[in-house]
Structure formats: C-alpha cells, structure tokens
Amino acid sequence: MSMECGVYHTTYEADTGLRRLPAERIRLGIFILAVVIFPFFASSYWLNIANQIAIATVGAIGLNILVGYTGQISLGQGAFMAVGAYAAGLFTLRLGLPWGLSIALACIVTAAVGTFFGIPSLRLKGLYLAIATLAAQEIVQWLVTHWPALTGGTEALVVPAPRAFGIRLNTDFAFYWLAAALAGGTALFTANLFRSRAGRAFVAIRDQDVAASVIGVNVFRYKLLAFATSSFFVGLAGAMIAFYRNIITWERFTLETSIIYLAMIIVGGLGTIRGSLFGAALITLLPALITNVGRSLQGSAPALAAQLPNVQQAAFGLVIILFLIFEPEGLSKLWRNVKDYFHVWPFAYRRGDGGR
Amino acid sequence: MDAFLQLTVSGLSTGMIYALAAVGFVVIYKASDVINFAQGDLLLFGTYLIFFGIVQLGLPWTLGVLLTLVLAAGLGLLVERTVLRPLVGEPIISMIMVTIGLSSVLRALANALWGAQPRTFPSFLPSGEVRIGTAVVGADRLIAIPLALVLLGALALFFRRSRDGVAMRAIADDQLAALSMGISIPRVFAVAWALAAVTAAVGGMMLGSIVGVSQSVAVVGLRVFPVVILGGLDSIGGAVLGGAIIGLLEVYTGAYIGHGLNLIVPYILLIVVLMIRPYGLFGKEIIERV
Numbered sequence: 078m079s080m081e082c083g084v085y086h087t088t089y090e091a092d093t094g095l096r097r098l099p100a101e102r103i104r105l106g107i108f109i110l111a112v113v114i115f116p117f118f119a120s121s122y123w124l125n126i127a128n129q130i131a132i133a134t135v136g137a138i139g140l141n142i143l144v145g146y147t148g149q150i151s152l153g154q155g156a157f158m159a160v161g162a163y164a165a166g167l168f169t170l171r172l173g174l175p176w177g178l179s180i181a182l183a184c185i186v187t188a189a190v191g192t193f194f195g196i197p198s199l200r201l202k203g204l205y206l207a208i209a210t211l212a213a214q215e216i217v218q219w220l221v222t223h224w225p226a227l228t229g230g231t232e233a234l235v236v237p238a239p240r241a242f243g244i245r246l247n248t249d250f251a252f253y254w255l256a257a258a259l260a261g262g263t264a265l266f267t268a269n270l271f272r273s274r275a276g277r278a279f280v281a282i283r284d285q286d287v288a289a290s291v292i293g294v295n296v297f298r299y300k301l302l303a304f305a306t307s308s309f310f311v312g313l314a315g316a317m318i319a320f321y322r323n324i325i326t327w328e329r330f331t332l333e334t335s336i337i338y339l340a341m342i343i344v345g346g347l348g349t350i351r352g353s354l355f356g357a358a359l360i361t362l363l364p365a366l367i368t369n370v371g372r373s374l375q376g377s378a379p380a381l382a383a384q385l386p387n388v389q390q391a392a393f394g395l396v397i398i399l400f401l402i403f404e405p406e407g408l409s410k411l412w413r414n415v416k417d418y419f420h421v422w423p424f425a426y427r428r429g430d431g432g433r
Numbered sequence: 434m435d436a437f438l439q440l441t442v443s444g445l446s447t448g449m450i451y452a453l454a455a456v457g458f459v460v461i462y463k464a465s466d467v468i469n470f471a472q473g474d475l476l477l478f479g480t481y482l483i484f485f486g487i488v489q490l491g492l493p494w495t496l497g498v499l500l501t502l503v504l505a506a507g508l509g510l511l512v513e514r515t516v517l518r519p520l521v522g523e524p525i526i527s528m529i530m531v532t533i534g535l536s537s538v539l540r541a542l543a544n545a546l547w548g549a550q551p552r553t554f555p556s557f558l559p560s561g562e563v564r565i566g567t568a569v570v571g572a573d574r575l576i577a578i579p580l581a582l583v584l585l586g587a588l589a590l591f592f593r594r595s596r597d598g599v600a601m602r603a604i605a606d607d608q609l610a611a612l613s614m615g616i617s618i619p620r621v622f623a624v625a626w627a628l629a630a631v632t633a634a635v636g637g638m639m640l641g642s643i644v645g646v647s648q649s650v651a652v653v654g655l656r657v658f659p660v661v662i663l664g665g666l667d668s669i670g671g672a673v674l675g676g677a678i679i680g681l682l683e684v685y686t687g688a689y690i691g692h693g694l695n696l697i698v699p700y701i702l703l704i705v706v707l708m709i710r711p712y713g714l715f716g717k718e719i720i721e722r723v
Contacts, residue, residue, distance in 0.1 A: 211658060336533055
C-alpha cells in the first residue's frame, strides 16, 4: 500500500470541486450516516439537544457569513432571529399560510430587515458597525414588546406544529428530520456560495475592502448582499425555533442571544462552516453538561449545585476568553491539527499548510 | 415647571453616573483601542464592594469607600494583566468578544459572592429632600451631580498634569512614537484599566446609594455606548456632555412621551449620530470610512 503524500488534480473540475479529497468525501459520508442513524438510538433528551444544535448551526452559519466571511461585526443576531420567528408565526396564524411557505416568507422578510440595518455598514466599519447593530438589536426588541397589536407584545405567541406526510412534527424525533435537512441544506448552500463570485467578493471585502474595490468588487452592493444572505439564514433559524418550540416569546431573542451566537462562531472558528457546527454544538452542550454534573452533585454537595447558574455563566465567559487567548481560530483549527497529525502518522513531520 | 426642574435634576444625576461609566470606557479606548463591554460589570462591582465594606464588614463609610476604590483598582489591574494583555494587537472582533466573555465571568462571580436578590446599604449620600423654589428634589441625586463633576475634573487634571496622564495621551496620539520615547505601554494599559475600574466603582457606589444594590446596575453598561458615541469615543469632556444629554433625554421622553420610549431613545439618537457625525461632538475626526 502506498503512502499518500498529496493529491494532485489533473482537471479543473476536480480541483474546484466541493470536496476535493477522497478522505473528505469519506468523512462526510460517515458524518451523514451518523446523522441518519442517530435518532433511532437516541433518547428524547438527546434528540432535543440535537434539534437545538441543528437550529443553532443554521443561525451560526448565517452569522458566520456576515462576521466570519465578510468581516462585518453584528450584535443584532437576536433581533434578526426575532424577526424570522415572529414573521413565520404571524404568517401561519394571521394569514393561515402553510408552514413551508411561512418559513420561506419569514426568511425573505428577515433578509429585507437585515439589509435595512446593513445600510449603516456602508459608512461604518469595525466597532462603529458593532455599536450600530447593538442599537438595531435594542430597537427591534422594543418594537416587538411594544407593538402588541402585531406581535402580542410581552405575551407569548402560540404557533401550531407543522405537518408533513400526515404526521404532526411535534415530537423531537419527527422534527429532527426537518431540522437536520434544513441545517444540511444551509451548509451545502453556504459551502457553494463561497465557491461563487459573490462569496469570493465577500471574502475580498473582509480581507481588504479598499483592495477589493480596486479589483472591481462593488463593495456597497456586496456588503448589502452579505447582510441579506446572512439574515436570510438567521431568519430561517428563528422560524425553526418558532415551529420547534411552538411558542414565541421575546425573551428568546435578546442581546444575550446575539452574544451566544457570536460566541459560537468565535469558539468554532470564524469563516468556516465546520466551525459553525462545532461552535453551535459546544455552546449548546456546555450548559447541558454542567447541569448534568450539577444534578449528580445534588445529593453530595447541594451548596455547589445551588451555584449552577453562576457556574454556567462563568463557564460560558471562560470558554470565550480561553479560546481567544489560546486558539483564536477555534475548534475548526483544533480539528485541522488532529487531521494533520494523522495525515502522515506514524511519522513526526507535518504537511506545511495543513490543507483545507 | 416644578416637574420640569425635578426631571432635570433626576436626568442630570443619572447622566453624571452614565458619564462616570463612560469616562472609564473612554480611558480604556483611548489608551488601548479596546471596546469594553464589561464596563457595566465594573459598575456592578463598585456597588457590591461598597455593600461588602459597609454592611458585611461594618466599616465606617469613609473606610468603606476607600476599600472599594482600592479593590476596584486591583480588579482593573488583574483583568488587564490576565485577559487583555495576551490579546494586544488582535482584531476588533476578538477585543469585543473577550470583554463580553469577561462581563459574563464577572457577573457570575458577583452573583456567586453576593446572590441575586436586591440589597440596600445605608446611603452615604445625604438623604432627605431639598426644596428649590417650589420643586422637591432628592438630596442624594442633587449631591451626586457636583460630586461626579469634581471627580471628572480631577481626572481631566490627571490627564493634563500627571506623568501617567501625559504618557496615556502620548500613546493615544501615536503608539510607535510614544514607545520610542521610552513610555512603557503595558504600564499605561494597566493604569488605564485601574482608572476605568475606579471611576466605574464611583459611579456604581452612587447608583447603589440612589437605587439600591442589584444586578440591574450592570444594565447601565449598555447605556455607555450612546453616551460615548454622542460625545466622541476619545473625549472625556464629550463623555460628560454626552452623559448629561442622554440622561436628560431619557427622563424627558419618559415623562412627556411615555410608551417606554425612553428605553430606546438613546439608541435612536445613537444611529442618527453615527450616520451624520460618527466621531461625535468632540471626537477626533479620523474615523475610518469605507
């Protein structure tokens, strides 16, 4: 058996493919297989967590398109998710539209709102943009809570569970398939987006906006497009929450939500789809794991168990700080390190750039 | 007219507390270009530390205030050394996120140490009411205004006259040139954080004395953004004026328009300022445009 020392593509099709290496294709196959058989073995507790992770992945990919790939910092994630969730709920409740259409329209509405709040990005960047989106977050949140005629105000909005193939998707098992399909679709679309002209333009703007405009990228247009694309998927995540929880309350979409999603993409890795998934999984699992540990301590150390919410909050902050200090490229870099190590194993030397 | 006067005093006192929080923010931003999202939590620690000193340790209030200031400065130094120092020169998003993470840790710590339920401590500001003409105004609110102004004046003097203050301005002006003149940048960053923590602690003490000790004090941290954007990110005078304007705007909208609009009016103003004059009233006009 020959040792693999590199893959050399001899056609353009092979070189620009979505998955360029056999190993990548095998890994993806294994992952999809795992996703498909997982629900048949998992308890409803783990299915619930898997659904949360799937929804968070969609939202994190959406945010990553804007922050990680295009370099525009946004603290308005919670607001955009609120728009998606409320739009989906209201289309179903008030207009009686089928749930699929409601979700699609909710995504489009969120994209429009996101583009509107993206307009300041034409004049502002960096921290000024971050502060502008912070204002957007507070203003949307205020609109949601102070416009009871439309949103029900601080009251919860109850949304009926979606139906497909004659089954109500109100169990974790049934919803899992919808969530996994939407998350997979989002990942596939985004992976392809960054092989396209628009995606390359986003990355060019992130790396150097002046240089991008010199080589002919219309910076204004592509920034707005990035806001629209990003909010489209953020809205999708919001709509998924609406149909998964069947109840929409504004508390789910505060500044804290924006921060949690930013943490996901920081911890996972900015500008990678894999990182969005890893980050979404870690940030969703972390509080759940701490709760489990706390439960087991309930008997032996009740004083410690009482501090659980504080431990969760501190752990959340610590994870962000530690990743930023020790591995700013996040979990996706760690994953790459592992791959590189095994690439030429058992030899000690590594590939130069670590591949993709 | 009485109501108007009452509102004005109340708005100005709130505004001065905003200004104290904002000045800390400005000092850090000026020295090290870090956007501190944990400013509200520094305020929170100020409130809890004075509670700790006066109620839990039973100190007289002069000693309590002194202890609070010393501990707050220590906290600022600790945070700078452990969290911010390793990230010098990282992109803006890292800076924003690390202070957000810090805010989460600090809040959890305050919660673990002092619990979530609201507390009170014997106010060290004079209580009772003062009559101005026919209007009745809380004495604690009235005294908070000159108190804050004196402190902010002292801070301005520090920047004009003291060695560290001048070094800080030099670094804000041109880091490389300052470095080549022998100014120690880590030292200046540390002083900046200690100063920010101390001014925030003073704001926190006043706030705790007026509205009581609770987690809600940290919310003031978010009000800092409209204030500093309005005043100019790198201007102390701007922070004072911005604080006063935002404080007044809030109480006036709350009283005359209502509908909870006072909660977002600062943010609406913020967006307007960002679109028209992003460097604020007194900021340096070197903002990077696209």
